[in-house]
Every structure is written in C-alpha cells, then in structure tokens.
Amino acid sequence: MGNADLRDVAAIEEVSFDSLAGSVVAVDAHNWLYRYLTTTVKFTADSVYTTGSGEEVANLVGVVQGLPKFFEHDVTPVLVFDGGVTDLKSDEVERRREQREKAEERRKEAAAAGDGVEAARLDARTQRLTDTIHETTRGLLDRLDVPYIEAPAEGEAQCAHMAARGDVDYAGSEDYDTMVFGAPRTLRQLTSKGDPELMDLQATLDEHGITYEQLVDVALLMGTDFNEGVSGYGPKTAVKAVKEHGDIWGVMEADDVYVENADRIRELFFDPPVTDEYDVDLDVDPDIDAARAYVVDEWEVDADEVERGFERIEESLVQTGLDDWT
Amino acid sequence: MFKAIVSASTLRDSLDAVSVLVDECKIRLNEEELSIRAVDPANVGMVDLTLEAAAFESYEADGGVIGVNLTRLEEVAGMANADDLIHLELDEETRKLHIEVEGLSYTLALIDPDSIRKEPDIPDLDLPAEITLEGAQLNRGITAADMVSDHIRLRVDETDETFHIEAEGDTDDVDLQLESEDLIALTAGPADSLFSLDYLKDMNKAIASDAEVRVELGEEFPVKLHYEFAEGLGTVTFMLAPRIQSE
Numbered sequence: 001m002g003n004a005d006l007r008d009v010a011a012i013e014e015v016s017f018d019s020l021a022g023s024v025v026a027v028d029a030h031n032w033l034y035r036y037l038t039t040t041v042k043f044t045a046d047s048v049y050t051t052g053s054g055e056e057v058a059n060l061v062g063v064v065q066g067l068p069k070f071f072e073h074d075v076t077p078v079l080v081f082d083g084g085v086t087d088l089k090s091d092e093v094e095r096r097r098e099q100r101e102k103a104e105e106r107r108k109e110a111a112a113a114g115d116g117v118e119a120a121r122l123d124a125r126t127q128r129l130t131d132t133i134h135e136t137t138r139g140l141l142d143r144l145d146v147p148y149i150e151a152p153a154e155g156e157a158q159c160a161h162m163a164a165r166g167d168v169d170y171a172g173s174e175d176y177d178t179m180v181f182g183a184p185r186t187l188r189q190l191t192s193k194g195d196p197e198l199m200d201l202q203a204t205l206d207e208h209g210i211t212y213e214q215l216v217d218v219a220l221l222m223g224t225d226f227n228e229g230v231s232g233y234g235p236k237t238a239v240k241a242v243k244e245h246g247d248i249w250g251v252m253e254a255d256d257v258y259v260e261n262a263d264r265i266r267e268l269f270f271d272p273p274v275t276d277e278y279d280v281d282l283d284v285d286p287d288i289d290a291a292r293a294y295v296v297d298e299w300e301v302d303a304d305e306v307e308r309g310f311e312r313i314e315e316s317l318v319q320t321g322l323d324d325w326t
Numbered sequence: 327m328f329k330a331i332v333s334a335s336t337l338r339d340s341l342d343a344v345s346v347l348v349d350e351c352k353i354r355l356n357e358e359e360l361s362i363r364a365v366d367p368a369n370v371g372m373v374d375l376t377l378e379a380a381a382f383e384s385y386e387a388d389g390g391v392i393g394v395n396l397t398r399l400e401e402v403a404g405m406a407n408a409d410d411l412i413h414l415e416l417d418e419e420t421r422k423l424h425i426e427v428e429g430l431s432y433t434l435a436l437i438d439p440d441s442i443r444k445e446p447d448i449p450d451l452d453l454p455a456e457i458t459l460e461g462a463q464l465n466r467g468i469t470a471a472d473m474v475s476d477h478i479r480l481r482v483d484e485t486d487e488t489f490h491i492e493a494e495g496d497t498d499d500v501d502l503q504l505e506s507e508d509l510i511a512l513t514a515g516p517a518d519s520l521f522s523l524d525y526l527k528d529m530n531k532a533i534a535s536d537a538e539v540r541v542e543l544g545e546e547f548p549v550k551l552h553y554e555f556a557e558g559l560g561t562v563t564f565m566l567a568p569r570i571q572s573e
Contacts, residue, residue: 018367018443072368319522320567321369325449325548 003223006176008235009215011203012188016195020170021074021323024282025187026159028173029079029148030129033137035174035191036062048302059133060295061305063140066191068312074321078168078280079141079148081134082155083273136299143291144313147280157181157272165276170198179204180219180269182212208239216269217248221257226265230257288314328355328390328416331383334406334427339532339555340377341403343562345396346528347371352439353394355387355416365446371525372446372565381559383411392416392423393437399425402432449565453542453550454515455482457489459504461553462535467491467502472523474498477569480543482517489541493523510538517543519568529564546571 040049040058049058070077141148151158159171160183171183178186179201186199205215221238223229233241241251248262259265292310296303340362344351347366354361358379365372379385406412406427413426423434471478474495481490489509491502506512533539533553542550551564 016367016443018369021369074369318569319368319370320548320570322365322372322446322449322548322565322567323369324567325451326447 003176003219003225003229005222005235006180006219009204009208009218009222009239010176010179010199011207012197012199014195015187015198017069017073017075020187020196021321023169024076024078024167025070025170025172025190026162026168027077027079027190028155028159028171028175028178029081029137030155031173031175032066032079032191033059033062033129033133036066037133040065044305048305051300055132055299056130057132057136057299057301059129059137060140060299060301063137064291064295064306064309064313067144067146068309068316069190071313071316076282076284077146077172078162078282079146080155080158080162081138081148081150083150083152140291140294143294144286144288145281145284146286147282147284149275149278149280152275153273154181156183158274159183160186161272161274162278167278167280175225177219177225180216180224181272182269208243210239210243213266213270214242214247216266217242217251219269220248220259220262220265221251224265224269226268227259227261230259233257286313286317288317327418328387328392328414330360330385330387330414331411332381332385332414333383333408334403334410334412335408336377336381336556336560337403337412338400338408339534340375340560341396341400343375343532343555343564344373345400346532347373348443349397350393350395350437350442352442352445353392355390355392357387357389360385360387363445363448365443366525367443369446370522370567371529372448374448374563374565375560377556377560381556390416391439392421393439393442394423394434395437398434402427402434405430405432449548451542451544451547451550453517453544453547455517455543456511456513456515457482457504457509457541457543458511459489459509459539459541460535461530461533461537461539463504463508464491464533464539464541465530465535468523468526468530470500470502472527474500476523477520478523478526479518479520479571480541480549481519482512482514482543484514484516487512487514511540515543516545518545518571519543519547519549520571521549521566521568525566529566532562 037058040061044061049061050056138148156173156175156178159173160178160181162168163171163183163185171178171186172190173186174188179199184201187196188199189196205212218238220227221230221233241255245251245254248259252258288310295301295306344362344364348364351362351364360377362375402425403412410428415424417424421436423436425432425434468478471491471493475493477493479492481492483490487506489504489512493500529551537553540552546568548565548567554561
C-alpha cells in the first residue's frame with residue numbers, strides 16, 4: 001500500500017473529474033480492484049456474486065461499478081496488472097498473508113460469536129485475488145474493450161513508467177509509492193464518490209527543494225513497501241536530514257542509523273522492472289451485450305447488481321459532448 | 327465596480343436560465359451588459375446569456391467578473407415579489423455582493439471565479455434548418471415525449487415542410503407534427519437529431535410559454551435554442567449535444 005506518511009511530503013491537490021476529460025490514465029489494477037472488492041464483499045450478500053459451483057466473482061460487480069466513472073468523464077483507463085512479486089517485496093507479501101490469516105481467524109471467531117459487523121469487516125480484509133478473479137476480470141475487460149497490460153512486477157511501477165514516458169497522462173493509484181517510482185502525475189481516489197486528487201512529483205520536489213533521488217531517499221528513511229524505515233524519521237525529519245546530508249548514505253553516516261538493503265531498494269525505485277512492450281488501443285468500443293451475458297449468464301451474477309453500471313456505460317456512449325464540436 | 331437595480335422578475339428569469347445547467351457560474355459585469363456563459367459538468371448542455379444595461383432600472387459596471395453560488399442567489403431573489411426592485415452592489419474590498427430587497431439586506435459571499443469551471447468555447451455551427459415556434463408549442467411536445475421516453479427526437483420533414491417532435495418509448499410512441507402554418511417561421515433543411523429529455527425539460531422550464539423560440543437543427547448535430555426575455559433586452563442561447571441514434 002505504500003507508506004501513508006508520504007502524504008505529508010507529497011504535493012497534493014484536489015482536481016475535478018471534469019477537468020480530466022480526454023485524458024488517459026494507467027490504473028494500478030490490483031489497487032483499484034481491491035477497493036471495489038472490499039466494499040462489494042462488505043455490503044453485498046455473497047449469494048449475489050457466487051456461482052452455483054461456489055466460485056466467487058465479486059470482482060465482476062466491482063469492475064462494472066468502477067468503470068462507468070471513467071466512461072462518463074471521457075477518461076480512458078489502461079489497467080495495469082501486477083506481475084511476479086519482486087524478491088524485496090516478498091517480506092511485505094508474507095506480512096500481508098499473515099495479516100490475512102490472522103484476520104481470517106478473527107473473522108471466524110466473530111462469526112461464531114454472532115458479531116456480524118465485525119465478521120463483515122474482517123471478511124473484507126481476507127479478500128485476495130483468486131485465479132478466477134484474475135481470469136474473469138480480464139474476460140470482462142476484453143468484452144468492454146478496455147485496454148489492459150501485464151506488468152513484469154509492481155503495477156504501480158509500470159504505471160509510473162508509462163506516465164513518465166508520456167504514453168499516458170496520469171498514473172492512477174492510491175499508493176504513494178507510485179510517485180516515488182517516478183510518476184510525474186498520479187491520480188488518487190479514483191474509486192471514491194467525489195473528485196480525485198492529483199499528486200504532483202515536480203511540485204513535491206519544488207516544495208521541499210530536493211531532487212528526485214533525494215525524494216527516494218526520504219521515502220526509504222520513512223519506510224516503503226520494501227523496507228521498514230528508520231524509527232524517528234517522519235516526513236519533516238526525513239526531508240531535513242536528506243537535505244542536510246545530501247543522500248541516504250550521508251544520513252546513515254551522520255545520524256548513525258541504518259537502512260537495510262538501501263542500495264537495492266534505491267535501485268528498484270530508480271530502475272524497476274518495467275516493460276516498454278505494450279501496445280494499447282485507446283479507441284474503446286465496448287460490447288455491452290456481450291459483457292452483460294458474460295457477467296450475468298456465464299458467471300451467474302445477479303442481473304440487478306450490475307444493470308445500473310451497464311446502463312451508465314451505455315448512456316455515456318450514446319450521449320455526445322459539446323466539446324466534440326469545438 | 328458594480329452597482330445595479332433590477333426588477334426581481336428580470337433577475338429571476340436570468341438566473342433560471344443558467345441554473346438549469348450549473349450550480350455556480352461566472353458573471354461578467356461589462357460596461358454595456360451583464361453576460362453569463364456556462365456548460366454543465368458533463369459537457370452536454372450550454373447556456374449563453376446576455377442582459378443589456380437597459381434591462382436594468384440602473385446599471386453601472388466596469389468589466390469585472392464575479393463568481394456566484396446560483397442556488398443561493400436564486401433563493402435571495404425568491405424573497406421578492408415579481409415587481410419588487412432588487413438592489414445589487416459589489417463590495418470590492420470584501421468581495422461580497424450586497425443585495426437589498428424591500429428592506430431585507432443580504433450579504434452574499436462570492437466564489438473565486440478561478441475556482442469555477444472554465445467558460446466553454448461555443449461550437450461554431452452552421453445548422454441547415456431553422457424553426458421558430460412559441461414556447462407553449464415546444465412545451466407541449468416535450469411534455470408529450472416525457473410521457474413515453476427519456477429521449478426526444480427533433481426532425482424536419484423537408485418534403486412536407488413540417489417540424490416533428492417525437493419520442494419512442496418501450497411500448498408507446500408520440501409525434502407532435504407542426505405544419506409550417508402552425509409555426510412562426512420555418513426554414514426546411516436536412517435535420518434529424520435525438521436528445522436527452524432530462525436536459526431539454528430543464529431548458530424548457532426556463533422558457534416562457536409566450537416566448538418566441540428559434541430552434542436551429544441539423545442531422546446528428548447539437549441543437550441551438552434562442553429566445554428573448556425582459557422585453558427583448560435579455561437574450562439566451564441554449565445549446566444541447568445530441569445522442570447517437572442507434573438503428
């Protein structure tokens with residue numbers, strides 16, 4: 001998820017969804033889908049998204065809920081799926097797995113004790129992306145003609161790379177690490193009801209008078225998905241220390257602190273595993289009927305649950321905008 | 327600098343035309359007239375309004391721009407009877423608008439114009455057909471269409487020289503046919519476009535039933551609706567983007 005304390009370092013401002021019309025966003029797919037999965041699972045009866053053979057496809061409800069927002073605002077999403085996990089992150093993955101298992105245990109206890117609310121909350125946390133979720137999410141995107149690509153490793157790194165190359169206008173992720181991976185402009189809260197917020201790399205650097213390399217060092221001191229961070233180094237202290245001592249090596253020497261694997265993690269942020277081998281067709285032409293049949297007939301999701309979303313997508317396709325004539 | 331006195335009905339007619347599309351807008355206080363241009367967040371409907379200085383009891387302005395919360399301003403204007411005069415004065419220091427209505431003083435906080443959605447460029451369209459009819463006729467067609475559908479089709483039959491307001495519902499259909507003698511004026515041309523009723527209904531609400539509405543129409547093109555208010559001293563143009571007709 002990245003370190004939320006980075007928020008205090010980042011230059012962030014709210015932007016209106018309307019102002020994004022015509023832009024392309026590389027969306028960190030797992031991050032995006034996760035938000036919808038947790039809310040769907042929390043607020044919807046599981047019978048709605050479970051097939052006769054017991055396969056859970058809450059993701060299909062999530063995708064149909066999440067995409068209309070892009071269509072309605074004339075924003076083209078390119079969904080970027082995580083590839084293999086990098087070695088460094090395996091600790092984080094392991095930690096998440098442990099957390100999930102712990103939550104699963106507590107969920108069972110809560111359910112047994114008749115505490116439905118607590119069980120539902122914990123249920124959300126025990127969500128993971130199954131093979132079926134992977135397969136059906138792509139299956140639905142195919143029918144809706146929404147482009148997606150497979151990242152070699154971290155999705156947010158690939159999003160940042162595409163944004164930095166200028167192939168897309170924005171990276172889209174809740175994860176503050178996306179900026180540390182070098183995304184010039186990152187949109188957050190794409191899944192929220194209101195307007196998204198824009199995290200701007202250059203504005204962040206200007207605000208603190210630091211270089212991009214120094215920002216990475218600040219993040220390392222504060223902690224990232226790949227390291228713990230150094231106790232006592234919050235946003236202010238970390239920025240100050242890096243400015244004063246030039247880089248993380250200077251800080252480690254002057255303050256007598258240690259960041260494990262610092263060279264490897266820096267290298268990962270500077271030069272993450274990403275691919276240039278993508279060819280996305282931004283001319284999106286959804287086949288709503290095929291998508292509806294896939295979700296409702298093939299995967300047995302309650303039609304009522306997805307009808308509104310499909311209608312919104314359909315509506316956004318037939319209604320033209322005045323800007324088409326200027 | 328801005329200081330004006332205007333009748334409540336004229337102010338309300340102006341605000342109503344804009345508030346069907348947006349909640350906030352920029353008002354340009356030019357020397358000779360007040361003007362507002364706004365587009366709704368979805369970029370589907372646009373309004374372009376001008377109210378000449380002569381429409382006011384008194385009017386002094388020097389080209390400033392203010393941002394207002396329309397809902398609030400409408401509420402304040404709603405406190406007056408139609409014939410009451412409303413006094414407006416901009417306080418440059420505090421950036422507030424002082425409003426006086428029959429002994430009631432209201433200080434309206436203004437919105438930073440830069441925070442309001444950019445005023446739209448007006449599409450430069452040369453539309454082939456032009457229909458002039460009464461507000462009441464348009465209203466009748468829209469009301470009928472609304473009974474059966476969410477969409478409305480505006481069409482000119484070039485051979486018969488007729489204007490059609492039509493709607494196709496799931497089960498029922500309506501067609502209001504207006505012959506050229508029913509209309510105030512008709513320039514026939516290839517014109518057939520489909521529109522969202524939600525928008526057209528709202529725009530129609532702002533148009534008085536005795537107003538002359540000039541409709542400019544094309545094939546799968548935006549429609550323009552022009553009308554006047556305040557005895558011809560106020561003009562409004564609505565523009566509405568079409569829906570793609572599926573067959």
